[in-house]
Amino acid sequence: MSIQVLQGRSGADVRRLLDALPDWFGDPAAIDNYVSAADDLQYESSLAVDDGLVLGVALTRRHFPEAAELHLIAVHPDARGRGIGRRLVDAVAFVLAADGCTLLSVHTVGPSFHHEPYAQTRAFYRHVGFTPLEEHVGLEWPGPTLILVRPLRSVRTEAPLQ
Numbered sequence: 001m002s003i004q005v006l007q008g009r010s011g012a013d014v015r016r017l018l019d020a021l022p023d024w025f026g027d028p029a030a031i032d033n034y035v036s037a038a039d040d041l042q043y044e045s046s047l048a049v050d051d052g053l054v055l056g057v058a059l060t061r062r063h064f065p066e067a068a069e070l071h072l073i074a075v076h077p078d079a080r081g082r083g084i085g086r087r088l089v090d091a092v093a094f095v096l097a098a099d100g101c102t103l104l105s106v107h108t109v110g111p112s113f114h115h116e117p118y119a120q121t122r123a124f125y126r127h128v129g130f131t132p133l134e135e136h137v138g139l140e141w142p143g144p145t146l147i148l149v150r151p152l153r154s155v156r157t158e159a160p161l162q
């Protein structure tokens with residue numbers, strides 16, 4: 001697989017990816033907000049690129065020196081299940097940990113709202129190291145929001161002692 005994860009911004013690619021995922025991103029206003037976030041310097045943006053084509057995106061926001069949020073992750077449906085989502089999460093986790101961040105959180109639709117696409121999303125988050133922390137109703141939408149967290153391992157930037 002020749003896929004590379006790069007730091008880069010592309011609102012147009014975020015829109016193309018989210019338009020291809022209507023089961024998760026069916027609200028045009030929500031898509032507009034993610035597209036705006038892609039060009040907002042408060043967010044870091046990582047792109048998974050294969051031969052010039054963007055197949056996935058991750059946006060993170062650093063809320064505190066110790067804590068960041070995975071604001072958006074999306075992989076094109078034609079490229080799902082090829083390890084791109086894991087590559088994106090691991091890449092942002094590495095960069096954040098190297099900068100002293102110790103915790104990565106993510107919000108998604110909670111399990112008390114039965115919806116198969118988001119059950120898949122929660123399974124993905126569990127597979128890539130996130131632990132469910134809290135579910136709250138009415139946090140970001142009228143239904144339940146699940147908050148998951150992934151501790152970030154400290155990254156050595158100097159050579160280990162022999």
Ligand SMILES: CC(C)(COP(=O)(O)OP(=O)(O)OC[C@H]1O[C@@H](n2cnc3c(N)ncnc32)[C@H](O)[C@@H]1OP(=O)(O)O)[C@@H](O)C(=O)NCCC(=O)NCCS
Nearest residue numbers: 073074075080081082083084085086108120121123124127
């Ligand atoms: C969720 C999403 C980002 C995952 O990306 P992906 O490239 O398909 O995932 P990967 O191939 O990297 O899978 C990583 C791991 O998660 C597991 N996984 C992925 N989808 C899964 C599912 N539906 N059920 C169970 N496990 C799943 C994989 O088996 C893999 O585990 P492994 O590495 O231990 O073998 C992608 O499917 C997507 O864009 N979904 C729609 C949008 C979305 O849900 N965004 C988040 C909204 S909050």
